[in-house]
Amino acid sequence: MIIDHRTYCVKPGKLNDYLKLYERDALPLQLKYLGHCVGWYVSNDIGPLNQVVHMWAYESLDDREARRARLAADPAWPKFLEQATSLLDSMENKILRPAPYFKLPELKGGVA
Numbered sequence: 001m002i003i004d005h006r007t008y009c010v011k012p013g014k015l016n017d018y019l020k021l022y023e024r025d026a027l028p029l030q031l032k033y034l035g036h037c038v039g040w041y042v043s044n045d046i047g048p049l050n051q052v053v054h055m056w057a058y059e060s061l062d063d064r065e066a067r068r069a070r071l072a073a074d075p076a077w078p079k080f081l082e083q084a085t086s087l088l089d090s091m092e093n094k095i096l097r098p099a100p101y102f103k104l105p106e107l108k109g110g111v112a
Contacts, residue, residue: 001104003038003055003096004064009089010050015042018052018087025080030056033071038104050089057104061095 010018019042031037036057043051058064071077098104 001098002058002061002064003098004058004093005055005096006053006091006093008052008091009048010052011087011089012050014087015050015052018084021080021083021087022052025076026084029071029074029076029080033074034058034067036104055096064095 008018034056038055038057040054041052043049043053056064058067
């Protein structure tokens with residue numbers, strides 16, 4: 001199993017706009033195609049501000065690639081990206097592997 005850990009820095013003053021847009025247009029698509037959301041977080045008042053962090057579990061890099069390809073093929077996805085990218089300053093993602101002793105909780109209602 002792998003975890004796709006994504007951190008997006010939202011332009012100051014635009015976090016609520018991004019969250020509303022994401023919840024309405026992107027989250028349903030990602031849950032449909034990507035599947036197992038491990039967590040979805042927003043930075044608050046300590047450390048870097050205006051950050052969104054979300055993590056998705058996949059069986060392998062091949063599973064991730066196939067699921068993300070299906071997401072990209074949905075006509076609604078580029079429409080979301082067109083609106084969302086103007087609200088972002090930067091994006092970073094990394095692939096993580098769980099420690100051998102960690103077992104990911106089972107999916108319940110879209111998130112772990």
